[in-house]
Amino acid sequence: MGxxxxxxxxxxxxxxxxxxxxxxxxxxxxxxxxxxxKSQNMALNSFITKEGLEMGRAQVSQAEASGIEPxxxxxxxxxxxxxxxxxxxxxxxxxxxxxxxxxxxxxxxELMDVLKDTFDELNNKYDITVMEGxxxxxxxxxxxxxxxxxxxxxxxxxxxxxxGDIDRGGVFASLAGTMLLLNDEERKRVKGxxxxxxxxxRELLGDGVKMLEDIIKVPVLGVVPYNDIKIExxxxxxxxxxxxxxxxxxxxxIVRTPHMSNFTDFHIFETQEDVSVRYVDYxxxxxxxxxxxxxxxxxxxxxxxxxxxxxxxEQIKALxxxxxxxxxxxxxxxxxxxxxxxxxxxxGEIEEYDGIGLLDTETIFExxxxxTQVEATICEGLNGYLKNxxxxxxxxxxxxxxxxxxxNEISDLDNIYKKLGEVVNYTEGSVNSExxxxxxxxxxxxxxIDFTRSLLNNIREMKxxxxxxxxxxxxxxxxxxxYDKLADFLxxxxxxDKIYEIMNE
Numbered sequence: 440m441g442x443x444x445x446x447x448x449x450x451x452x453x454x455x456x457x458x459x460x461x462x463x464x465x466x467x468x469x470x471x472x473x474x475x476x477k478s479q480n481m482a483l484n485s486f487i488t489k490e491g492l493e494m495g496r497a498q499v500s501q502a503e504a505s506g507i508e509p510x511x512x513x514x515x516x517x518x519x520x521x522x523x524x525x526x527x528x529x530x531x532x533x534x535x536x537x538x539x540x541x542x543x544x545x546x547x548x549e550l551m552d553v554l555k556d557t558f559d560e561l562n563n564k565y566d567i568t569v570m571e572g573x574x575x576x577x578x579x580x581x582x583x584x585x586x587x588x589x590x591x592x593x594x595x596x597x598x599x600x601x602x603g604d605i606d607r608g609g610v611f612a613s614l615a616g617t618m619l620l621l622n623d624e625e626r627k628r629v630k631g632x633x634x635x636x637x638x639x640x641r642e643l644l645g646d647g648v649k650m651l652e653d654i655i656k657v658p659v660l661g662v663v664p665y666n667d668i669k670i671e672x673x674x675x676x677x678x679x680x681x682x683x684x685x686x687x688x689x690x691x692x693i694v695r696t697p698h699m700s701n702f703t704d705f706h707i708f709e710t711q712e713d714v715s716v717r718y719v720d721y722x723x724x725x726x727x728x729x730x731x732x733x734x735x736x737x738x739x740x741x742x743x744x745x746x747x748x749x750x751x752x753e754q755i756k757a758l759x760x761x762x763x764x765x766x767x768x769x770x771x772x773x774x775x776x777x778x779x780x781x782x783x784x785x786x787g788e789i790e791e792y793d794g795i796g797l798l799d800t801e802t803i804f805e806x807x808x809x810x811t812q813v814e815a816t817i818c819e820g821l822n823g824y825l826k827n828x829x830x831x832x833x834x835x836x837x838x839x840x841x842x843x844x845x846x847n848e849i850s851d852l853d854n855i856y857k858k859l860g861e862v863v864n865y866t867e868g869s870v871n872s873e874x875x876x877x878x879x880x881x882x883x884x885x886x887x888i889d890f891t892r893s894l895l896n897n898i899r900e901m902k903x904x905x906x907x908x909x910x911x912x913x914x915x916x917x918x919x920x921x922y923d924k925l926a927d928f929l930x931x932x933x934x935x936d937k938i939y940e941i942m943n944e
Contacts, residue, residue, distance in 0.1 A: 453603060453636075463475055468926055478515060487837065490532070493533070503918060526540075577617040601618075602633045629655075630941040688899060690715050696734070700735040729764065731766070734771050743774045762875055775797045813867075823873050833887050887914075
């Protein structure tokens, strides 16, 4: 069996995912085969593998940092909140049903063997398994059937490092308090702690670090400063949504709906120096962007209600009249149509709901979820913002519960030529006749730099600005450099030799 290490946290959003990603890269650089593993993930950001299975996005980044293809067993249990105190439960990449918290708590007993089997399969195949916990590892009300943190560490017999976030304050108390709430067996598993997201002078922490070590009886393995390395983050509470940026040549505004999913679709824009991105939150208004994007959604009708009730629908329509580009991705694509029909009550009790009406389309929700990876090219002969983009390659993955039908007045967006590795030939997406509204089911469509840069340059041309080239030749190459940068950063601030020693004990 391979070696293993598990990163757990004092709370959500303390930076576990990022540190796991960095450790995966470090171990890969040092010549080991590495695999990430997170037993249970609760997130609306998901990904479809080459086999058509669904998994959390964070483990995709960690797999990329490890230099391996992501597979669903890296995240065997994925929970996607769907409203009404229920979550869609996905096991080993496939939906098993929607459950309340009580129903899922009972169902956990059936998942113990699943977790052991999937972990053992990976751990036997790779030199090192880097595991990630979820939320706080000291939720004493949930400990009885914990499969995310110490429960999973027990199943895997893994040593644990606990991460605390100093940026939110109280890191010494949160680390000491977490250790206090663990039982004797759990405390024995903890071999060290990490203080993350530090802003300030390291020497000012000296006495506090020594006192903390005296209290918790394990070493502080590093104090990691706050950083702006651009890797995909997992938590919906990400600070990315609140980031303040100046308005640049091309300004994009994204409607942050309550059930927004796959916001990683838009990270690519951060690599373009002439682009600024703003997420429009609850009780906020759209400004005067060049592009408005309605993102994917786990609850399309509920999110459309949110847009309507907060006055954003009228603002979107007004921007459309001004000739701005309106884009809908997945659930956002469905919202842009004229009708949303739910005959099987997939989303709730409402069987028919009016869409925003900027595309002459109609969506019917179905019982079965579509999960696939595809490769495509943009259709020839499109107008407006998509002018001269015909033949540009795009790719992505689909995760949706509906089928969208177009009228004859609507153009197809792209021709799909490969699906789950097989050669196919069909069209997807919709574009209005003016070419200033389009929708697609393809998550990740913007990751192809040539397509995205050409689209941005069409906007620049309409604004009488010179076209520019992307300094990033491919998003994959950009991410590879960021993973290396993260590894170098963590080597500087963590005791990597001690982490190896912990794994070898």
